[in-house]
Amino acid sequence: ILLREFPSRFLLFGTFYKKVLVACSITIVVSKDDIYQFIWAHDKRYDNKSPLLYHNYHIHCKMKREGYQKIDYGVCTLDGKLNRGNYQFKKEMGGKLSKKYYLEYIY
Numbered sequence: 161i162l163l164r165e166f167p168s169r170f171l172l173f174g175t176f177y178k179k180v181l182v183a184c185s186i187t188i189v190v191s192k193d194d195i196y197q198f199i200w201a202h203d204k205r206y207d208n209k210s211p212l213l214y215h216n217y218h219i220h221c222k223m224k225r226e227g228y229q230k231i232d233y234g235v236c237t238l239d240g241k242l243n244r245g246n247y248q249f250k251k252e253m254g255g256k257l258s259k260k261y262y263l264e265y266i267y
Contacts, residue, residue: 183215
């Protein structure tokens, strides 16, 4: 429903290798300056090709050309603990550590 209601806010990206989808992501336009890499994934069979590196590099270049200033990679924690592999991957792509604040509505 969200994609249908806000089509200009959701960007779907795919990276192909020899006509096979090897990486994909959903990116959300947060503001005129910021985007959020909501979810990304790759086909484990292509780990040796590191498809997410190329995939995200393509997104970075495109978003920079379009005038965006910041890409939010999201959290690097699992059950409240730092996921070191995820953190290192995002850091190596140029990410910087920042605080996240969560708001909850409790019924």
